[in-house]
Each structure stands twice: as C-alpha cells, then as structure tokens.
Amino acid sequence: MTPVRAMITKELRSYFVSPVVYVVGAVFLLIVGLLAYLYIVFAGAQAIQLLQMHGQASINLNDLVFRNLFSSIRFVLLIILPILTMRLFAEERKLRTFEFLMTSPIGLNEIVAGKFMSVFLVFLGLLGLTGLIPLTLSLFSDFDWYPVMTGYLGLTLLGALFLAIGVLASALTENQIVAAFVSFGLLLVLWLMAGLGSLLGDTAAGQVISYLSFMEHYDHLVRGLVDTTDLMYFFSALVLMLFLTHRVVDSARWR
Amino acid sequence: MIDVQQVTKRYGHHTAIDRVTFSVAKGEVLAFLGPNGAGKTTTMRILTCFMPATEGTAQVAGFDCAEQPLEVKRRIGYLPETPPVYQELTVSEYLRFVGRLRGLIGGALTASMAREVERLGLGPVQHRLIGNLSRGYRQRVGLAQALLHDPPVLILDEPTVGLDPKQIIEIRELIKSLAGSHSVILSTHILPEATAVCQRVVIISGGRIVAEDTPDRLSARLRHSEKVSLTLARAPRDAAARLQQIAGVQQVHTGGPPGNFLLECQLGRDVREEVGRVAVTNDWGLVELKSISMTLEDVFLQLTRHEEGIAQGTQLAAEPVAAASSATTDSTS
Structure with a gap:
C-alpha cells in the first residue's frame, strides 16, 4: 500500500467517524432533493397549462429541471464544501499531528494529494447519490442523457476546484472556522468576478475577469457543451490551488 | 550516527539555538537537558527535518537533514512533546496507518504492530479509540509509533511526561534496553532521568550548549x-x-x-x-x-x-x- 493510499484510508476513516460527513451529506441531499422536487412540480404545472391550452404538451425536462438544478447545486456546493475541507490541515496543526506527518518519510506532494483525494472521494459519493434523481425521472419520462452527463462532469470539476480552494484555506490557518470562512470568501470572490466581468462588457479586462471566474466554464458544461478551454480552466485552476497548498504547507514548517 | 555541526536557528531576530555542536555514537543514549525554552525542541525539530537550520549542518546516519530529508526520516523514530495521535482512530488503526506511511506492509506490518503492542503494554487498549485513552496510554501509543519501524535513531522529546511513577520506570527500562542497538536522544528537564538512563548529558541553556559529559564527570x-x-x-x-x-x-x-x-x-x-x-x-x-x-x-x-x-x-x-x-x-x- 502506497503512502498516498494510507493517507486516503486514514482520512476517509476520520471523515466517517465524525458526524460532519453525515450532517453535511444529509443537508446536501435534502436540499438537492427538495430543489429537484420543486423544479419537477413546476415543470408538471407547465405541462398541465400547455395541455389545457393546446390539448397536447411536450415539455423539455433538460431545460426545465436539469439546467435549473445544476445551477442551484453550484450554490449549495459553495456553502457545504468548505465545511468538508476545513479540518484537513487546520486540525493537524491544532492537534500537533502536523509535526508527525511532516517528519514521516512521505513527500509533501503525497500528503497534499492524499488529503485532497480523500475529500474528493467523499464529494463524489455524495454526488453519486444525487444520481438517483435522473435515474428515477428516467423511469417516468424521456429526456436527453447527454447534457445530464456533461452537467455531472461540470459538477465534478467544479467540486474539485472548490475542494482544492478549501484545502488551501485549511492549510493557511490552524483554526477550522477561519479556514471555512476563508474558502467561502475565496469562492464568493471567484463567483462575483463573473458579474464584474459582464459589467465590464467586451473589453479585454472584462474578458479576462470573466474567464477567471468558474461561472461561464461551468455553464457551458451544464448546457451540454464540452469545450477543451473549459476543461483546461478547471484542470489548471485545480493544479494551481494544489501547488499553492503545497507551498503554504511547506512554509508552515519554517515559522 | 548523529552529527550536528555549528547549527544555528533564528526566528526573525530571535536566536533559538546558537552554534550547537554535538554528536551521538551508535548505540549511545544522550540526554538533552535544559530549562524550558532552552532550544531542546528546536534542535530536535531540525534533526527530524521538520524545519531547516539557518546555519550549520545536521547529519543522521550519514544523510544530511537538509539535502536528503526522506532518507533521514526513514531512519528516525520521533516522539514530539505532544504525542501525535489521532483521537478518532483506535490504537491498532493508528499504528497500521503509521506503519503504512513508513512503507511497512503485510506480515512485516502485523509483526511490528504486535511487537510494539507487546513491548508497551497496549494489549488491553488496542481496540479503543485513542481519544478515550488516558494521558499515560497516549504517551505510550506515541512511543509505539516512534519505535514501529525499528529505526536506528530515536528522538524522544520528554518521553516520560504525564506518566505515573511505575510507568516512568518501565519507560526508562525500555529506553535502557534500546541502548546498544539504537542511538537515542532524549530531552528532559527531569534530572534523575538523565542520570538513570543516559551515558552522556548535554546541557543546553539559552540556545547554547553549556556542558557535555557523562553525568558523573559533570558533577x-x-x-x-x-x-x-x-x-x-x-x-x-x-x-x-x-x-x-x-x-x-x-x-x-x-x-x-x-x-x-x-x-x-x-x-x-x-x-x-x-x-x-x-x-x-x-x-x-x-x-x-x-x-x-x-x-x-x-x-x-x-x-x-x-x-x-x-x-x-x-x-x-x-x-x-x-x-x-x-x-x-x-x-x-
């Protein structure tokens, strides 16, 4: 078993013995389920309206349910993912196990990778459970699976980016609450940069700022558009955040 | 086994240790004695590659701490001041994690775990969460962690703190039994401990070594x-x-x-x-x-x-x- 796998096993164990994952997971699934229910009911109401007006109705579940749902989940992730990542490094430093980890014969890359992978797996598990929504819907209706799949790809990439930012924030402090708020703040800034970008319009600065925000990249994927530009954005942002985490953790030893 | 030459560590303008030089032979037990804040922990952190020295070189088993930290880390068992335990794991889960981090697998891992559990009397608490253990047991789990991969060099930062007198004697016996096969650096501010277990004493004060000799010769x-x-x-x-x-x-x-x-x-x-x-x-x-x-x-x-x-x-x-x-x-x- 490689050290990275040992790290992941240990972190997963730590997640699942603490109530955090259960609470966060329950809240996440509850909100997502509720949102899905509301969008489906809304779509149903529209169908009935159309039926009364035209005598027949065909509604597009992809537009009415999934696009709305994917847009909303983005917001839920922004709130819950910092709670999952906040403990990763902050707790180690608080409980003085950080020194133990840093004096173990395991590279810093492996520590950062192990920590990130463990929380990413937790996130994938939660995301996987939301897959029940399209599966259930597919039993009763027809819709196009392709944009749903790209939507899930978008959520996976978006979640990975959020988690990497959370891991970075956790490395910056030994206080978990501070870590959660820092990652929350960073994510909000990235979010609002999209608004700032559209405000500046089609200028060079506006385009750069819009590009830096995850909003338009994620929107493309939700609309079923898989563009390498967007994939590159997520991968490079992810790598940058993990690299910064590496530097921050490394420098924590010097102080 | 351990060779520290002219090591200085500064934090900003504060000098934590100043041109510290000493060495430990194979199989020797060295006590690091000094009041709180004298620089004992800083020296140990440099030796364990947790932090780099500002000046000077530290070598463990022939490997430089700054240049080949992984090789050094493989050869060191380190018990920091606070036992580095994860409260949410059981003792055996924790030891398994530690062993895997150090590259132990399969039968070797099981054997090492059994050896340390036996040696430190952790049998009765093996399957309990570390968070529920007493200070003394946690300290022993910390020691088990340091010894798990049977390293040639042991660095123990105040290993008997928080133990009751009977446990203290047991741990001292354990350290004595390690002498000969292991090089041990042990920091303490309890003086009889240094006399009881160590062949050599380094007294450090204000970041400097003020004396180095056998306990008898020093007095x-x-x-x-x-x-x-x-x-x-x-x-x-x-x-x-x-x-x-x-x-x-x-x-x-x-x-x-x-x-x-x-x-x-x-x-x-x-x-x-x-x-x-x-x-x-x-x-x-x-x-x-x-x-x-x-x-x-x-x-x-x-x-x-x-x-x-x-x-x-x-x-x-x-x-x-x-x-x-x-x-x-x-x-x-």
Missing part, C-alpha cells in the same frame, strides 16, 4: 570542595567553632535545622573519621554523618545560572548553601 568537574553533613543531638553552642578547628575543615555552615552542620572541606580529604571521633569523645550525641556529593541537579542549576562563566571556562563561584539545600545524599562516596 565531579563542578565540585570544588567535599561536603559533609553532620547532625548532633546535643550540640553545644561552640560546636561550630570546635568543628572548624579540625584539620581539613574549611568552613562550617549552620543554616539548616537545629543540630545540623554542613562542613566544607578540602578537596580530596576525608574528614569524616576525625569529625566522628570528636563528636563521640565529647558526647555530642552523633546522629548522622555523611558525605554529600553534588548531584546533576546542582550542576544543572549552576550551569544554567552561570552559563557565561562556563562558556569561558572560568571557575565558578562556589554556592555551598544553595547546593546543600538542594543536594541529595550519596552514601557511597
């Missing part, structure tokens, strides 16, 4: 006079003056409890026989007569108070009263 080096304690049941008023007349007695102190005299004598001259004879012939009611040797504790106090004097190699001013009040008796000398 011998700092002894300027023989001291004899005398207790009389019926001491006359002029007893002090009459004791002073005995050949070899330089000074008589009477500060202690009534009837107790502390005689300071010329180095290398045993006045006990003569003092005893005088006391008995005069019927003073001789209750106790013993020689006092300087303990490591006195050496430590003197060195950490007079660090400048030692550093320059000058003679220390004798502090008979302070030394006598904290001295313990040594019946063999």
Whole structure:
C-alpha cells in the first residue's frame, strides 16, 4: 500500500467517524432533493397549462429541471464544501499531528494529494447519490442523457476546484472556522468576478475577469457543451490551488 | 550516527539555538537537558527535518537533514512533546496507518504492530479509540509509533511526561534496553532521568550548549570542595567553632535545622573519621554523618545560572548553601 493510499484510508476513516460527513451529506441531499422536487412540480404545472391550452404538451425536462438544478447545486456546493475541507490541515496543526506527518518519510506532494483525494472521494459519493434523481425521472419520462452527463462532469470539476480552494484555506490557518470562512470568501470572490466581468462588457479586462471566474466554464458544461478551454480552466485552476497548498504547507514548517 | 555541526536557528531576530555542536555514537543514549525554552525542541525539530537550520549542518546516519530529508526520516523514530495521535482512530488503526506511511506492509506490518503492542503494554487498549485513552496510554501509543519501524535513531522529546511513577520506570527500562542497538536522544528537564538512563548529558541553556559529559564527570568537574553533613543531638553552642578547628575543615555552615552542620572541606580529604571521633569523645550525641556529593541537579542549576562563566571556562563561584539545600545524599562516596 502506497503512502498516498494510507493517507486516503486514514482520512476517509476520520471523515466517517465524525458526524460532519453525515450532517453535511444529509443537508446536501435534502436540499438537492427538495430543489429537484420543486423544479419537477413546476415543470408538471407547465405541462398541465400547455395541455389545457393546446390539448397536447411536450415539455423539455433538460431545460426545465436539469439546467435549473445544476445551477442551484453550484450554490449549495459553495456553502457545504468548505465545511468538508476545513479540518484537513487546520486540525493537524491544532492537534500537533502536523509535526508527525511532516517528519514521516512521505513527500509533501503525497500528503497534499492524499488529503485532497480523500475529500474528493467523499464529494463524489455524495454526488453519486444525487444520481438517483435522473435515474428515477428516467423511469417516468424521456429526456436527453447527454447534457445530464456533461452537467455531472461540470459538477465534478467544479467540486474539485472548490475542494482544492478549501484545502488551501485549511492549510493557511490552524483554526477550522477561519479556514471555512476563508474558502467561502475565496469562492464568493471567484463567483462575483463573473458579474464584474459582464459589467465590464467586451473589453479585454472584462474578458479576462470573466474567464477567471468558474461561472461561464461551468455553464457551458451544464448546457451540454464540452469545450477543451473549459476543461483546461478547471484542470489548471485545480493544479494551481494544489501547488499553492503545497507551498503554504511547506512554509508552515519554517515559522 | 548523529552529527550536528555549528547549527544555528533564528526566528526573525530571535536566536533559538546558537552554534550547537554535538554528536551521538551508535548505540549511545544522550540526554538533552535544559530549562524550558532552552532550544531542546528546536534542535530536535531540525534533526527530524521538520524545519531547516539557518546555519550549520545536521547529519543522521550519514544523510544530511537538509539535502536528503526522506532518507533521514526513514531512519528516525520521533516522539514530539505532544504525542501525535489521532483521537478518532483506535490504537491498532493508528499504528497500521503509521506503519503504512513508513512503507511497512503485510506480515512485516502485523509483526511490528504486535511487537510494539507487546513491548508497551497496549494489549488491553488496542481496540479503543485513542481519544478515550488516558494521558499515560497516549504517551505510550506515541512511543509505539516512534519505535514501529525499528529505526536506528530515536528522538524522544520528554518521553516520560504525564506518566505515573511505575510507568516512568518501565519507560526508562525500555529506553535502557534500546541502548546498544539504537542511538537515542532524549530531552528532559527531569534530572534523575538523565542520570538513570543516559551515558552522556548535554546541557543546553539559552540556545547554547553549556556542558557535555557523562553525568558523573559533570558533577565531579563542578565540585570544588567535599561536603559533609553532620547532625548532633546535643550540640553545644561552640560546636561550630570546635568543628572548624579540625584539620581539613574549611568552613562550617549552620543554616539548616537545629543540630545540623554542613562542613566544607578540602578537596580530596576525608574528614569524616576525625569529625566522628570528636563528636563521640565529647558526647555530642552523633546522629548522622555523611558525605554529600553534588548531584546533576546542582550542576544543572549552576550551569544554567552561570552559563557565561562556563562558556569561558572560568571557575565558578562556589554556592555551598544553595547546593546543600538542594543536594541529595550519596552514601557511597
């Protein structure tokens, strides 16, 4: 078993013995389920309206349910993912196990990778459970699976980016609450940069700022558009955040 | 095995350790003695590659701490001040995690875990969460962690803190049993511990090494006079003056409890026989007569108070009263 796998096993164990994952997971699934229910009911109401007006109705579940749902989940992730990542490094430093980890014969890359992978797996598990929504819907209706799949790809990439930012924030402090708020703040800034970008319009600065925000990249994927530009954005942002985490953790030893 | 040359560590303008130089041979147990904040932990953190030195070089088993940290880390078992345990894991889960981090797998891992559980008496708590264990057990789990991969070098930062006396003795026995096959650096501010387990003592104060020697030689080096304690049941008023007349007695102190005299004598001259004879012939009611040797504790106090004097190699001013009040008796000398 490689050290990275040992790290992941240990972190997963730590997640699942603490109530955090259960609470966060329950809240996440509850909100997502509720949102899905509301969008489906809304779509149903529209169908009935159309039926009364035209005598027949065909509604597009992809537009009415999934696009709305994917847009909303983005917001839920922004709130819950910092709670999952906040403990990763902050707790180690608080409980003085950080020194133990840093004096173990395991590279810093492996520590950062192990920590990130463990929380990413937790996130994938939660995301996987939301897959029940399209599966259930597919039993009763027809819709196009392709944009749903790209939507899930978008959520996976978006979640990975959020988690990497959370891991970075956790490395910056030994206080978990501070870590959660820092990652929350960073994510909000990235979010609002999209608004700032559209405000500046089609200028060079506006385009750069819009590009830096995850909003338009994620929107493309939700609309079923898989563009390498967007994939590159997520991968490079992810790598940058993990690299910064590496530097921050490394420098924590010097102080 | 361990070689530290001129290592300095500065935090901004604060110098934590200043040109520290020492070495530990294979199989030797070295005590790192010093008051809190003297730089013990900083030195250990440099040796374990947790932090780099500002200047100087530290080598463990031939590998430089700054250049080949992974090789160094593989050969070190380190117990920090606070046992580095994860409260949410059970003892065996924790040890398995530690073993895997250090590359132990399969049968080797199981065997190492069984060995340390046995050696540290962790059997009864193996499947309990570390968070629910007492301080003493956590400390032992920390030690098990350090020993798990059977490293040639052990660095233990105050290993007996928080243990009860019986456990302290067990841990000291354990450390003694490791001597010979392992090189051990042990930091402590408990002086009898250093005398009990270590072959060599390094006294560090204010970030500098102020003395380095065997416990016996250290106390011998700092002894300027023989001291004899005398207790009389019926001491006359002029007893002090009459004791002073005995050949070899330089000074008589009477500060202690009534009837107790502390005689300071010329180095290398045993006045006990003569003092005893005088006391008995005069019927003073001789209750106790013993020689006092300087303990490591006195050496430590003197060195950490007079660090400048030692550093320059000058003679220390004798502090008979302070030394006598904290001295313990040594019946063999």
